[in-house]
Amino acid sequence: MSTTWWARSWHYFWYVVREFTSLPLALWLLWFLVEIQRAQNGPKGYYPHSSTGFVVFSVIVLLFAVYHSVTFLGLAGVILHFEFLDRPVPSRLIVMSQFAIWLVASAVIAFVLVYFGR
Amino acid sequence: MDGQVDQESYDVLIVGGGLAGIRAAIAAAEMNPRLRIGMVSKVYPMRSHTVSAEGGAAAVMSKEDSFETHAFDTIKGSDYLADQDVVEAFVREAPLEVIQMEHWGCPWSRNPDGTIAVRPFGGMTTWRTCFAADKSGFHMLHTVFQTSLKYPQIRRHDEAFVTKLLVEDSRCVGVVAIDMRSGRFTALTAKSTILATGGLGRIYAFTTNGNICTGDGMALAYRAGVPLKDMEMVQFHPTGLPFTGILITEAVRGEGGYLLNREGERFLKRYVPNKMELGPRDIISRAMVTEFEAGRGFEGPHGLYMHLDVRHLGEAVIDRKLPFMRELGREFLGIDIVKDPIPVRPVQHYMMGGIDADISGLTPMPGLYAAGECANVGLNGGNRLGSNSLPECLVFGAAAGRAAADYASGARPVTSNPVDSMLRDETRRVESSFLEKKDGEERIGEIREDMQRSMDEGAGVYRTKEGITELIKRLDSFRERFQKIRLYDSSRTFNTELTSALELDFMLDVAETVAHSALAREESRGAHARRDFPDRHDEKFLKHTLAHATDGAPRLEYSDVTITHFQPQARSY
Amino acid sequence: MTEKKITVRATRFDPDRDEKPRLQSYEIPFPDDSMVVLDALNFIKAHVDGSLSYRWSCRMGICGSCGMMVDGIPKLACNVFLRDYWPRSVTVEPLNNFPIVRDLVIDMGDFMHKLQSVKPWIIRKQELPLGAGEHRQTNEQIDGFRQFSQCINCMLCYAACPVYGLNHEFLGPAATALARRYNLDSRDQGLKQRLPVIADPEGVWECSFVGECSVVCPKGVDPAKAIQQTKLDTTMRFVLPYGNRE
Numbered sequence: 024m025s026t027t028w029w030a031r032s033w034h035y036f037w038y039v040v041r042e043f044t045s046l047p048l049a050l051w052l053l054w055f056l057v058e059i060q061r062a063q064n065g066p067k068g069y070y071p072h073s074s075t076g077f078v079v080f081s082v083i084v085l086l087f088a089v090y091h092s093v094t095f096l097g098l099a100g101v102i103l104h105f106e107f108l109d110r111p112v113p114s115r116l117i118v119m120s121q122f123a124i125w126l127v128a129s130a131v132i133a134f135v136l137v138y139f140g141r
Numbered sequence: 142m143d144g145q146v147d148q149e150s151y152d153v154l155i156v157g158g159g160l161a162g163i164r165a166a167i168a169a170a171e172m173n174p175r176l177r178i179g180m181v182s183k184v185y186p187m188r189s190h191t192v193s194a195e196g197g198a199a200a201v202m203s204k205e206d207s208f209e210t211h212a213f214d215t216i217k218g219s220d221y222l223a224d225q226d227v228v229e230a231f232v233r234e235a236p237l238e239v240i241q242m243e244h245w246g247c248p249w250s251r252n253p254d255g256t257i258a259v260r261p262f263g264g265m266t267t268w269r270t271c272f273a274a275d276k277s278g279f280h281m282l283h284t285v286f287q288t289s290l291k292y293p294q295i296r297r298h299d300e301a302f303v304t305k306l307l308v309e310d311s312r313c314v315g316v317v318a319i320d321m322r323s324g325r326f327t328a329l330t331a332k333s334t335i336l337a338t339g340g341l342g343r344i345y346a347f348t349t350n351g352n353i354c355t356g357d358g359m360a361l362a363y364r365a366g367v368p369l370k371d372m373e374m375v376q377f378h379p380t381g382l383p384f385t386g387i388l389i390t391e392a393v394r395g396e397g398g399y400l401l402n403r404e405g406e407r408f409l410k411r412y413v414p415n416k417m418e419l420g421p422r423d424i425i426s427r428a429m430v431t432e433f434e435a436g437r438g439f440e441g442p443h444g445l446y447m448h449l450d451v452r453h454l455g456e457a458v459i460d461r462k463l464p465f466m467r468e469l470g471r472e473f474l475g476i477d478i479v480k481d482p483i484p485v486r487p488v489q490h491y492m493m494g495g496i497d498a499d500i501s502g503l504t505p506m507p508g509l510y511a512a513g514e515c516a517n518v519g520l521n522g523g524n525r526l527g528s529n530s531l532p533e534c535l536v537f538g539a540a541a542g543r544a545a546a547d548y549a550s551g552a553r554p555v556t557s558n559p560v561d562s563m564l565r566d567e568t569r570r571v572e573s574s575f576l577e578k579k580d581g582e583e584r585i586g587e588i589r590e591d592m593q594r595s596m597d598e599g600a601g602v603y604r605t606k607e608g609i610t611e612l613i614k615r616l617d618s619f620r621e622r623f624q625k626i627r628l629y630d631s632s633r634t635f636n637t638e639l640t641s642a643l644e645l646d647f648m649l650d651v652a653e654t655v656a657h658s659a660l661a662r663e664e665s666r667g668a669h670a671r672r673d674f675p676d677r678h679d680e681k682f683l684k685h686t687l688a689h690a691t692d693g694a695p696r697l698e699y700s701d702v703t704i705t706h707f708q709p710q711a712r713s714y
Numbered sequence: 715m716t717e718k719k720i721t722v723r724a725t726r727f728d729p730d731r732d733e734k735p736r737l738q739s740y741e742i743p744f745p746d747d748s749m750v751v752l753d754a755l756n757f758i759k760a761h762v763d764g765s766l767s768y769r770w771s772c773r774m775g776i777c778g779s780c781g782m783m784v785d786g787i788p789k790l791a792c793n794v795f796l797r798d799y800w801p802r803s804v805t806v807e808p809l810n811n812f813p814i815v816r817d818l819v820i821d822m823g824d825f826m827h828k829l830q831s832v833k834p835w836i837i838r839k840q841e842l843p844l845g846a847g848e849h850r851q852t853n854e855q856i857d858g859f860r861q862f863s864q865c866i867n868c869m870l871c872y873a874a875c876p877v878y879g880l881n882h883e884f885l886g887p888a889a890t891a892l893a894r895r896y897n898l899d900s901r902d903q904g905l906k907q908r909l910p911v912i913a914d915p916e917g918v919w920e921c922s923f924v925g926e927c928s929v930v931c932p933k934g935v936d937p938a939k940a941i942q943q944t945k946l947d948t949t950m951r952f953v954l955p956y957g958n959r960e
Contacts (some may be wrong), residue, residue, distance in 0.1 A: 024811070024880040031786060035876060046754045098923065102942040185822065187867045243848040246836040246899060248863060255850030279776055280863070287834040287892075299826075312949035322815060351771035361890075384748050387774045442746075461853075472793055481807050548745045586760020632728045635816035638764040696767060 029045040041094055044087035051084040143531055148560060151179035151296075152549040153542070154331030156317055156358060158186030160278070160531065161513025161538035162337030163285040164236075165502075166461035168542030169549075170292045176546055179329055181298040181318055183353065183640065186286045190351045191508040192532065194278020195390035195465060197270040198242075198531040200235035201627060202259055206267045208232045213707055215529060218264040218421050219493075219522025220667035221683065221709035222371065227500050227519040229705065231536050239271050247284040248273050258480040260462070261395045262528045264714075266420040270528040275392050275465045281531060298329065298639055302640050303357065305567050306334070306365040306509070312364070314555040317567040321640065322385040324633030326571070328564040332552040333545035335502065336362060337538060340492040343644075344652045345600075346593035348489040349381055349388040358515040359645035362496045363654065367504045368687040368698070370517040372651070373659035373669045374493035374524055377426040377602050381488025383443035387473060387487055389466060391527040393451055394418035396462050400425070401448040401482070402437040408447075418642050418712040423668040424714065426487035430602045441484060448482035453482035455479075487602055491530060492522040493668065494658070497687060502541025508548065519685075519703070520571035523667020532577050581627035585642050588626070592619050592645075592652060600655055605672045609660045613694075616653050623649060654688040657695045662686060678711055718745040720744040720796055721803035722754045724766060726817055735814060737805065737947035738763075744796055751806060752791040755818075768818040771943055775932060778868035782818055783807040788930050811882075825869055828886055831911050832893035837904025848920035849901045862891045862940055864933040871927035871937050877920055884920040885911065887927035887937030894940040897947075913948040921945075 029039040058077060099121040100114030153169045155162045158180055166180050168684045182189070201211050211232040216223050239257065243249055249271050251258045268296040273280035280567070289295055307328060308314065315330035338358030363369050379400070380389040383615025400418050412428040413420030420428075429447055432438055438445035451459060451466075456479045459467055465480070469476045493516035502518065503509040512518075513534045520533055592615075599612025623645065624647040631636035664678040665671050684699040719741050728733035740758050752770055769779040773792045780791040785805050797806065812820035840890050842849060871887035878884045893912050896902045910920055921941045928938040 024876070028876055028879065032926075034926050034929060035924070038876075038926075042922065098942065101936075101939045102946055104943070184771060184779070185826070185867075188779045190772065190777075192777050192866075193774060231802045237844055240844055240848055244836065244842060244844070245899075246896070246901065248860065248899075249848070251851055251856070255852050257848050276776075276864075279866075283863075288829045288836075291833070291835050351773065351777060353771045384746070385773065411836070443748075469774065482929050508824050584760065584764060585798075586756075586764065590760065629763060630767070632730055632816065634729050635767050635819050637767045638759070641759075641764075714759070 041091055044091045047084045047087050048091070051080065054080065092125065096125060147317055147325060148557060148564070149179070149327060149329050150177075150315075150555060151329065151331040152176040153333050153335065153545045154179045154181065154329055155337055155542075156181055156191070156316060156361075157339060157515070158182030158184070158286075158299075158512070159337060159339055159513060159534070160187035160191040160282055160285060161455055161534035162189075163282075163289050163542075164336060164422075164535050164538030165512055165542030165545070166295045166641040167285065167289055168539040169546035170294050172543050172546040172549055174294060176294060176549060178292075178295045178493060179331065180295055181299060181301045181303060181316065181329055183302045183321070183357070185299050186289075187283065188353070189282060189352050190265075191278045191282040191531075192459040193276045193349070193351065193388065194281075194531055195388060196392040196395070197250040197260060197272030197277045197528045198235070198239055198281070198354060198535075199245075199265060199270045199526070200239045200532055201232060201269060201530040202236055202239065202257060203269075206269050211269060211355055212372045214265050214283045215520070215526055216522070216707050217518065217670070217712055218524055218526040220524055220677065220712050221679070222374070222522030222667060224519030224522075224703040225707060226703050231520055231533070235532040238532055238539065242281060242284060242535070245284050245288045247280055250274060251506055253424065260392060261393065261419060262526070263391050263419050264416070265419075265528070270392075270395065272392065273388050275463050277531060300396070301327070302643065303361065304571055304643055307563050308365050308506070309555070309559050309563075311537040312507045313604070314560065315696075316361075316663050317564055319571070319639075320504065321635050323331055324636065325562060327429060327569040328560050330557075330560055332549035332555065333508050333510060335512060335541045335545050336496060336515055337511070337513045337541075338515045340514040340650065341610065341651050342489050342492070344593065344596050344655070345489040345649045346590070346597045347381070347386050349378060349386055349626065350489070351645075355644040355648050356492075356515075356651035357644065357647050358511065359496055360650045362504060362506075362509065362511065363650055363688070363690050365506065365509075366690065367506050368497045368689045369508065369520055369651070369654050370494060370497040370685050370687055371523070371658070371699075372494035372654040372688055373662050373686060374521075374523050374667055375489060375600065376491040376493060376668050377423060377487040378422055379425040379429055379482075379487050379488035380449055380485035381490070382469075382473065383441055383446050383484055383486055385473060386488045387469060388451060388462075388488070389469070389483055391422070393449060393463060393483075396451070396458065397454055398449050398451040400429075400485075401450055402432050403439050404437060408432050408437065413714040417574035420714045422490075423670070425604050427670055428481075429487050437467070439484065444486060447482040449485045450482040451478055452480060452482070476564075491525055493517065493523065493525050494655070495531065496579075498541075500540065501544040502537055503544060508552070510541040510545050522702075523669060538692050571639075571643070575626075575628055575639055576631060578627055579617040582624040583626045584623045585626055585628070585638060588622050589618050589645050589648070592616065592649065595619075596652055596655070600659055603670050603672050604659055608661065609656055613653075613656045616649065616656060619710075650690075654695050657687045657697060658688055661697050683709060715724040718744040718800070720754070720800050722751075722758065723724045723803055723805045724758070725807045725814075726766070726819065727814055728816060737801070739809075744800060746889040747795075747797045750792055751782075751784055751789075751794045751796065752813070754796060754804070755791065755806070766818075767816050773892065776866055778866035781868040781873065783808050783810060783873065784836060788873035790868060790932050793932065795952075804885065809856050809869060811873050811875070811879040812869070822869070823884060824884075825867070825888070826874060829867070829892065832889050832896075833904060833908050833911075834892045834896060836902050837907055838901070839903050847894070851900050855900045857935045858900075859895045862895035862898070862935060865891055865895075865935045865937075866933055868932065870930045870932065872931040874926040876924055877922060878924070881916070881918040882919060884915070887941065888935075890918055890944055891935050891940040894944055897944075909948065909951075912944055918944045918948070
């Protein structure tokens, strides 16, 4: 296997990107923990000079996370199989339900963060 | 360059890894688990041509059916050339083999109540063809192959090309084979040997058969002195795709497909009015050729053809019963059979003739058995009914496996001295006749293509004395040209030019037996149709043709057909 | 009118004489639009260079012999139309991720070993006697595993899988699909016997769902689906106290 195997086709390339997203996600989590630690002193003192950088980095990582989540949730239709009333549930329905759960969960978490952040 | 010599010994050795060969191996292993069983094949078993069979396996599965009906259908289908005792034993064993396959995992299509379903098929008066969608051969081959993996006493030699039978004191004691990977010559000795090498379609240019169907086992037996029986009986399947020759299963007609000529007419009403598209293959192929000659065929870039129409069946039926046909249409022709008619023409497909063998697969040579398409046990006579050959492989593969195992359990071991020198002689023969030929001018591929074209012309659906005589002349000339071949591949590793040359050598032999047998049978019976002798002549020709090898042309003899219950009658549908 | 031609480049390698594989170029007539790559190879072997070696048999996409890399993508040579490449040249190479034996022929030993390792036969606690007839099974039950039973063992999926390329111990797509075929067959009771091989770290767990195997599969087997479903099934068996998913 050559070291540039991932460049051989678009499929391979986007797969490596998908796998790679775990790295920035992990880094973001560490940075986030640092920010939480900083925020311990209350909202008054919490606008460290790194905030813009953090926001920008967060946006980039959000894009990665969305890409990873979309590919992951899309696969639910492949992996899961259910039967309802003796007929297989169409995979599109399963995928849509996964995205719906994701959106609902995101909305709930967003609401909680904003509400308690005020 | 010397190839190293090697010997391995078995109790039972099977040549060929298709449905009959693998079934024989399992039968031998089950009969006597202590036997050492070898299976040698020039390809990995999953590649055997069984894999392309589509339609199904006929067996008496319901109370509405009877052994007598299945036997009569088969005997009438054979144009009364079948040996009736063999047919009667076959129809009794076939249902057990179908059940055995099911137990081993074959995904037979089912009735709503979970029992094995049956479909109508050509020449069968009742629905009795069990099927695994329209990939029956694929599923059956993979089932037996995967099942065979659980028997550790079956040892496989994959991609080993058998060049000659080893005969000592008129007894078959094994084979010489070339391991394709290393180029080494090996003697595989055995107390009993079963040939299960399949058909010979590649002697023809237009055939459903794959590259590997070159009549190897038939030629091996023939050269060792075993006669080939009824070689003139070559089956032409009515529905092959033009250009490629890819098979469109008879099941398409079984499910209700129509054969239409250029005028949109279901022309078979003028040939087999009572059975229409479900008539026997030989009659339908001749009907199509007759229609072509009357100018009622479609003209295309790859010859004349008819339409096989399934549009009226609807997408649901096609996807459930004929999904592979839809796939083939899409991938190879870019058509959708739900909306387009399928172009078809008669194509060489099966060989009723083959190695002379009895009901247990035993040939006239002690220690040598044959099963499957390469054998002629007397089941199919002058014409085989569709869906009889898959159960044929199972029934007679199992029978040969048991008989060979039984013989091996009591036979004396093979002595190594004569085998050593036979192996050395054969190695020398192949090396000097093929590998060392550097100054010849003929290419293997070119002689082969000329032979194939000549066979299509001279030994096709309709034959004439002039046509066959010309064919024989050409075959003789190809033999001469073959003496002057040049091989461009002198490698020891995976030399497929050498194996192609060896295959061509075999094919020229079996082609010769086809031509000579066809010339001598001056009547029309089953698939053998002579324009100059259009009628059947039971008084003279209700006999099997036996072709024996000589230094020149084959010597022909005739043997009786076994008749038990069904006296020959006129054959019409 | 000049005849149409096409250039085919094929890998050549004879271990007795060559240090490494090289590409050889052949220009051949292209008279018929229905011609496939296999037809080109056959023409070369018959009329131009008899020493070109490759596997083929059925030419109808069911025997699985003719798997090759065509312009870098694993395909069955019998079902790739030259017209989709003409007037450009076509490059034919042996399947990726397998040791090369000769020209376009690769070593299938590892694959055959993996196929056998998943015990691809019906395993039952108690065999049904022949006289009892067939197991009752419906077409719907067969539909449950039908897709995974379509594998022709062509190995295109192994050639496409970068995980297999990086780690030859990986069980791989086709073997897992075959294991699942038997695990889902209502007649089979052998899941437990197959678990050690499929639930092994180098069994399904090595797969990181690249998904290329299912993209290249010529028979729609979807081995990626088989592997992910197997991951879920084996996990549930492990997690649930009365893991009874057979």
